[in-house]
Amino acid sequence: MLVCMTAALTIAFVPGVSPAKWARVWRDRFPSIELVLRPIGADDVDDALAGDVDMVFARVPVSDAHHAIPLWTETAVVAMPKDSPLAELPEVDLAGKDVHVVDPGPVPADIDAALDLVEANVGVAVLPQSLFRAASRKALVSRTLVGSPGTQIALAWRAEDASETTEEFIGVVRGRTTNSSRGEQDQPGGTDQVGGDGSRPSGGGGKATAANKKTVAKRSATKGTGAKSGGGKNSTGRGRVQRGMKGKPKRGSKGNR
Numbered sequence: 137m138l139v140c141m142t143a144a145l146t147i148a149f150v151p152g153v154s155p156a157k158w159a160r161v162w163r164d165r166f167p168s169i170e171l172v173l174r175p176i177g178a179d180d181v182d183d184a185l186a187g188d189v190d191m192v193f194a195r196v197p198v199s200d201a202h203h204a205i206p207l208w209t210e211t212a213v214v215a216m217p218k219d220s221p222l223a224e225l226p227e228v229d230l231a232g233k234d235v236h237v238v239d240p241g242p243v244p245a246d247i248d249a250a251l252d253l254v255e256a257n258v259g260v261a262v263l264p265q266s267l268f269r270a271a272s273r274k275a276l277v278s279r280t281l282v283g284s285p286g287t288q289i290a291l292a293w294r295a296e297d298a299s300e301t302t303e304e305f306i307g308v309v310r311g312r313t314t315n316s317s318r319g320e321q322d323q324p325g326g327t328d329q330v331g332g333d334g335s336r337p338s339g340g341g342g343k344a345t346a347a348n349k350k351t352v353a354k355r356s357a358t359k360g361t362g363a364k365s366g367g368g369k370n371s372t373g374r375g376r377v378q379r380g381m382k383g384k385p386k387r388g389s390k391g392n393r
Contacts, residue, residue: 152266212284
C-alpha cells in the first residue's frame with residue numbers, strides 16, 4: 137500500500153547545471169514526494185545546505201564537512217570574439233599563443249564581467265562550456281581548451297541530512313532503474329549529456345573530497361536500518377519512499393512542507 141507523502145525534497149543547483157531531466161524522472165517515479173528545485177550562486181553551497189536545502193549540485197571542490205559524489209566533468213572552453221583569429225581553430229592551446237587571458241578560470245569569479253572584457257576585445261577568458269552557453273553572448277564563440285582537465289560537478293549533502301529520500305535521488309541521478317536495487321551497479325551514462333555541453337560522467341562513482349570515503353561506509357552501515365542514530369534532528373527511523381515504501385522520510389525537518 138502506498139502512503140501519501142507530504143514531505144518535499146529540495147535540490148539546489150549552481151549556475152550551468154540543469155537538473156530538469158532528473159526532476160522529470162523523480163516526479164514520474166515518486167509523485168507523492170514534492171521535488172523543489174532552487175538555483176543558487178556558486179558560492180552559496182554551504183549556506184544552502186545549512187538551511188532547508190537537502191542536496192546541491194555543486195562544483196568541486198566542496199567543503200570537507202559535506203559528503204559528495206562526483207558526477208560529470210565539464211569541458212573547459214576559451215571564450216573569444218567571433219572575428220578572433222582563434223575562432224578559426226577547432227580547439228585552442230593557450231600555452232602556444234600570444235594572447236591576453238582576462239580570466240584563466242577554471243570558473244571566473246565574475247562571469248559577466250569577464251565576458252564583457254572579451255566582447256571589448258581586451259582578451260579571451262576560460263570557463264566551463266555550460267556557463268558560456270548559459271551566458272548567451274551572441275558576439276562571442278567558444279573553442280575547447282587543449283590540455284585542461286575541466287571542472288567537476290558533484291552532488292553534495294550533509295551527513296546528518298542523509299535519508300532514504302536522498303538515497304533514492306542519488307539513484308535517479310546515477311541512472312538506477314526502478315527494477316534495480318541500491319546494491320546493484322548504477323546504469324552507465326546516467327549523468328552525461330548535461331546541457332549538451334560535451335560533459336562526461338566521472339568513472340567508478342569516485343569521490344569529490346577526502347571526506348567522501350565515509351559516505352560508502354555510512355550507507356553500508358545504515359542501509360535498511362533507518363536513519364542515523366542519536367538525539368539529532370534527524371534521529372527518527374526512515375521508512376521507504378513511494379513504491380512499497382512506508383512511513384515518513386527522515387528529512388521531515390527540511391522536507392516537510
